[in-house]
Amino acid sequence: xxxxxxxxxxxxxxxxxxxxxxxxxxxxxxxxxxxxxxxxxxxxxxxxxxxxxxxxxxxxxxxxxxxxxxxxxxxxxxxxxxxxxxxxxxxxxxxxxxxxxxxxxxxxxxxxxxxxxxxxxxxxxxxxxxxxxxxxxxxxxxxxxxxxxxxxxxxxxxxxxxxxxxxxxxxxxxxxxxxxxxxxxxxxxxxxxxxxxxxxxxxxxxxxxxxxxxxxxxxxxxxxxxxxxxxxxxxxxxxxxxxxxxxxxxxxxxxxxxxxxxxxxxxxxxxxxxxxxxxxxxxxxxxxxxxxxxxxxxxxxxxxxxxxxxxxxxxxxxxxxxxxxxxxxxxxxxxxxxxxxxxxxxxxxxxxxxxxxxxxxxxxxxxxxxxxxxxxxxxxxxxxxxxxxxxxxxxxxxxxxxxxxxxxxxxxxxxxxxxxxxxxxxxxxxxxxxxxxxxxxxxxxxxxxxxxxxxxxxxxxxxxxxxxxxxxxxxxxxxxxxxxxxxxxxxxxxxxxxxxxxxxxxxxxxxxxxxxxxxxxxxxxxxxxxxxxxxxxxxxxx
Amino acid sequence: xxxxxxxxxxxxxxxxxxxxxxxxxxxxxxxxxxxxxxxxxxxxxxxxxxxxxxxxxxxxxxxxxxxxxxxxxxxxxxxxxxxxxxxxxxxxxxxxxxxxxxxxxxxxxxxxxxxxxxxxxxxxxxxxxxxxxxxxxxxxxxxxxxxxxxxxxxxxxxxxxxxxxxxxxxxxxxxxxxxxxxxxxxxxxxxxxxxxxxxxxxxxxxxxxxxxxxxxxxxxxxxxxxxxxxxxxxxxxxxxxxxxxxxxxxxxxxxxxxxxxxxxxxxxxxxxxxxxxxxxxxxxxxxxxxxxxxxxxxxxxxxxxxxxxxxxxxxxxxxxxxxxxxxxxxxxxxxxxxxxxxxxxxxxxxxxxxxxxxxxxxxxxxxxxxxxxxxxxxxxxxxxxxxxxxxxxxxxxxxx
Numbered sequence: 001x002x003x004x005x006x007x008x009x010x011x012x013x014x015x016x017x018x019x020x021x022x023x024x025x026x027x028x029x030x031x032x033x034x035x036x037x038x039x040x041x042x043x044x045x046x047x048x049x050x051x052x053x054x055x056x057x058x059x060x061x062x063x064x065x066x067x068x069x070x071x072x073x074x075x076x077x078x079x080x081x082x083x084x085x086x087x088x089x090x091x092x093x094x095x096x097x098x099x100x101x102x103x104x105x106x107x108x109x110x111x112x113x114x115x116x117x118x119x120x121x122x123x124x125x126x127x128x129x130x131x132x133x134x135x136x137x138x139x140x141x142x143x144x145x146x147x148x149x150x151x152x153x154x155x156x157x158x159x160x161x162x163x164x165x166x167x168x169x170x171x172x173x174x175x176x177x178x179x180x181x182x183x184x185x186x187x188x189x190x191x192x193x194x195x196x197x198x199x200x201x202x203x204x205x206x207x208x209x210x211x212x213x214x215x216x217x218x219x220x221x222x223x224x225x226x227x228x229x230x231x232x233x234x235x236x237x238x239x240x241x242x243x244x245x246x247x248x249x250x251x252x253x254x255x256x257x258x259x260x261x262x263x264x265x266x267x268x269x270x271x272x273x274x275x276x277x278x279x280x281x282x283x284x285x286x287x288x289x290x291x292x293x294x295x296x297x298x299x300x301x302x303x304x305x306x307x308x309x310x311x312x313x314x315x316x317x318x319x320x321x322x323x324x325x326x327x328x329x330x331x332x333x334x335x336x337x338x339x340x341x342x343x344x345x346x347x348x349x350x351x352x353x354x355x356x357x358x359x360x361x362x363x364x365x366x367x368x369x370x371x372x373x374x375x376x377x378x379x380x381x382x383x384x385x386x387x388x389x390x391x392x393x394x395x396x397x398x399x400x401x402x403x404x405x406x407x408x409x410x411x412x413x414x415x416x417x418x419x420x421x422x423x424x425x426x427x428x429x430x431x432x433x434x435x436x437x438x439x440x441x442x443x444x445x446x447x448x449x450x451x452x453x454x455x456x457x458x459x460x461x462x463x464x465x466x467x468x469x470x471x472x473x474x475x476x477x478x479x480x481x482x483x484x485x486x487x488x489x490x491x492x493x494x495x496x497x498x499x500x501x502x503x504x505x506x507x508x509x510x511x512x513x514x515x516x517x518x519x520x521x522x523x524x525x526x527x528x529x530x531x532x533x534x535x536x537x538x539x540x541x542x
Numbered sequence: 543x544x545x546x547x548x549x550x551x552x553x554x555x556x557x558x559x560x561x562x563x564x565x566x567x568x569x570x571x572x573x574x575x576x577x578x579x580x581x582x583x584x585x586x587x588x589x590x591x592x593x594x595x596x597x598x599x600x601x602x603x604x605x606x607x608x609x610x611x612x613x614x615x616x617x618x619x620x621x622x623x624x625x626x627x628x629x630x631x632x633x634x635x636x637x638x639x640x641x642x643x644x645x646x647x648x649x650x651x652x653x654x655x656x657x658x659x660x661x662x663x664x665x666x667x668x669x670x671x672x673x674x675x676x677x678x679x680x681x682x683x684x685x686x687x688x689x690x691x692x693x694x695x696x697x698x699x700x701x702x703x704x705x706x707x708x709x710x711x712x713x714x715x716x717x718x719x720x721x722x723x724x725x726x727x728x729x730x731x732x733x734x735x736x737x738x739x740x741x742x743x744x745x746x747x748x749x750x751x752x753x754x755x756x757x758x759x760x761x762x763x764x765x766x767x768x769x770x771x772x773x774x775x776x777x778x779x780x781x782x783x784x785x786x787x788x789x790x791x792x793x794x795x796x797x798x799x800x801x802x803x804x805x806x807x808x809x810x811x812x813x814x815x816x817x818x819x820x821x822x823x824x825x826x827x828x829x830x831x832x833x834x835x836x837x838x839x840x841x842x843x844x845x846x847x848x849x850x851x852x853x854x855x856x857x858x859x860x861x862x863x864x865x866x867x868x869x870x871x872x873x874x875x876x877x878x879x880x881x882x883x884x885x886x887x888x889x890x891x892x893x894x895x896x897x898x899x900x901x902x903x904x905x906x907x908x909x910x911x912x913x914x915x916x917x918x919x920x921x922x923x924x925x926x927x928x929x930x931x932x933x934x935x936x937x938x939x940x941x942x
Binding site: 067070071075076081082083084086102103236237238247346397398399400405406540 | 586588589592595596597700701766767768769849851879881882883884885930
């Protein structure tokens with residue numbers, strides 16, 4: 001029986017577990033990551049599931065990863081490179097397409113085809129969203145202060161929090177109006193928000209996509225506007241809201257993190273599911289692995305989502321009743337599917353010409369907000385959407401490492417797909433039928449798509465849950481709604497990466513500031529753990 | 543246009559690639575280099591830079607100065623000219639070297655191609671015919687400025703070897719760094735060297751001006767699958783800073799051009815001491831360099847890792863985290879946000895108290911922001927100047 005002692009043991013080698021691990025190892029601690037699979041990465045992986053093709057088979061594009069983390073962990077040195085998007089488009093049923101480009105004037109003219117007013121409003125919208133992003137950016141790095149606590153650090157934290165709202169240095173101070181705007185933005189529906197700017201259906205629906213990706217809300221649901229903001233607060237080289245491809249797929253991010261971790265003497269035990277967290281007198285002290293081995297550590301950190309942590313690997317008897325109940329009630333609903341497709345050739349679209357940068361970024365086929373809401377209605381009925389919202393891209397156009405020469409890899413994110421399918425639940429036939437349905441939808445916008453499909457991996461929330469371990473296959477480890485954000489994430493009173501069990505911490509996307517391949521929860525958790533250990537490191541993030 | 547023709551309406555020459563570069567230069571953003579017009583930005587520096595780091599970029603480097611050195615004393619002449627010893631150089635090998643004046647102050651740097659004992663070719667950024675001719679006094683050697691007779695492209699990036707392979711450039715993957723040879727690109731005889739400014743895998747392709755357009759077109763032949771982009775000087779400036787290469791009259795004043803003697807720099811100050819071989823019997827500047835080495839240096843050109851994400855362009859450097867207690871100790875010569883490293887990097891001079899790796903200095907950054915400046919006092923760590931150094935750069939066989 002293995003009885004190694006560590007300073008810190010981390011359950012799960014997703015991007016947040018790795019981020020926590022890297023910072024702690026950098027501080028000189030003896031850290032081990034225990035990972036269920038033979039490979040690390042969680043939902044940020046590159047997998048060769050069809051010979052010659054590399055699939056980013058879960059998360060597929062990168063923007064939210066904090067540049068400070070990139071820099072601190074020297075991810076470039078460890079092989080990570082981000083390739084910026086050059087455009088994005090929505091294809092219309094009438095044969096036209098709506099596009100955004102890197103070039104501002106080109107984007108203006110593209111929108112003006114549909115509405116000159118909207119083309120101007122787009123700048124106003126961009127400015128307003130950017131202002132909100134600037135307010136929220138410093139909050140991402142904060143440990144949420146507890147508003148009910150009188151501890152000095154919480155009072156100071158609330159003060160800091162208020163200061164960011166005033167945002168004196170960054171934005172020259174916000175007026176009352178902007179504070180109202182912030183509250184409205186965080187609570188309203190994306191449909192209502194966009195209505196205040198735009199008149200054209202295609203403009204609205206193209207922008208609304210960011211508000212429903214990964215979330216069990218529709219564009220008419222209050223709170224959906226925040227999800228849009230959540231997707232805009234990333235950046236690529238100072239361009240806020242920009243997205244890019246990780247060269248070599250999303251696994252390049254976690255591979256680079258693992259390499260950085262090992263360079264600081266970190267240890268990874270792969271292929272070892274954790275079955276239980278060892279707890280005595282309300283203190284955690286170790287882990288039990290599936291093979292019976294035990295690992296002892298002064299601090300245990302869970303990268304698993306809050307439900308999986310406290311309903312699967314911690315025994316119920318160890319937990320206070322109200323905490324257990326709050327975890328059970330945590331909303332983590334599966335609503336997304338994913339197709340990874342190997343293509344024998346470049347898809348030729350009916351609308352977007354070959355070579356147009358609009359065709360190299362995210363592509364969509366939803367025609368209006370109403371159609372999008374209809375897709376959500378299907379989900380509520382326990383069906384996959386008849387007219388699904390797809391966020392698809394062909395990374396291999398820009399990234400030469402994803403597919404053989406002349407061939408392509410397409411990633412298709414599908415919203416909405418229920419975790420529990422009505423009328424008998426998921427079966428193998430239904431999974432394939434779902435994939436066929438989505439590919440049929442895409443095919444109707446292309447001249448050759450149906451003839452060039454070489455292989456497809458079709459994933460419903462069930463497959464995402466089974467492989468990645470995310471409860472219900474929810475990509476954010478829990479809905480990004482106001483009741484589950486900031487000091488309420490994941491559970492009121494436990495938003496500071498700590499848990500009711502002493503020495504047991506959380507670092508996954510279930511914690512503030514939430515999902516996306518951002519690394520902020522992981523880095524914030526590392527900062528709290530170092531504080532508790534009275535250890536200091538000086539990095540760009542911490 | 544014949545280079546001997548003079549037209550007052552067109553003070554700048556066009557390179558043999560001009561037909562292609564001008565077609566692609568949508569932004570009409572040109573750069574003046576050694577009397578030529580070369581593209582500064584085709585349409586987006588960001589995309590051109592990305593191509594160099596992700597696929598491959600093509601730079602027109604024809605304006606580089608090229609000198610043919612021939613004669614039985616060719617090798618001795620070069621060994622007198624430059625500070626390092628090339629006694630053991632082999633045919634098809636390339637030496638990177640610098641040359642100094644008698645005061646040991648750096649005039650320029652360049653790549654020196656060895657065809658054989660009696661035949662070399664020097665490529666450099668500044669005009670050097672005068673200096674070379676003066677240095678050649680007493681040597682049996684002829685020096686000819688052949689700058690206009692060779693068209694040149696830099697083909698840089700991770701896919702550069704792969705694409706040359708697809709073009710059936712035989713055995714290119716085995717060309718070692720700092721070597722060159724004759725190759726054939728789609729029925730055109732060219733010279734290819736494994737050299738360049740990107741700090742990554744890359745080649746420079748030298749050909750007769752009459753073949754220029756064909757060679758250019760060949761490099762873009764596989765663009766349906768791999769997006770090779772023509773890249774401008776703006777993108778080149780980015781990759782050379784990341785690679786830590788320095789440029790005369792940008793990072794230091796060439797000793798031949800500096801008006802003020804105290805602006806001249808010796809190799810040790812430029813961090814190029816490794817290019818000086820004081821064991822060598824004689825070379826221009828040797829006595830002075832012995833003294834410089836003994837005396838130590840007052841300042842040094844170093845790499846800086848700058849806090850935050852606002853580039854420290856033109857910043858003055860200080861010694862204290864508190865502005866009111868700070869003393870000026872240096873200056874930034876080049877600075878940028880590095881997209882590939884996600885780091886705020888700079889090259890600059892710092893004084894002798896601060897040039898050790900790991901030292902902290904402070905830059906005052908004036909960051910323009912909506913018609914105002916945000917003044918940032920940013921901590922900088924002294925680091926190696928070579929910020930970007932991909933293992934692909936020196937791998938043999940080359941990555942394809």
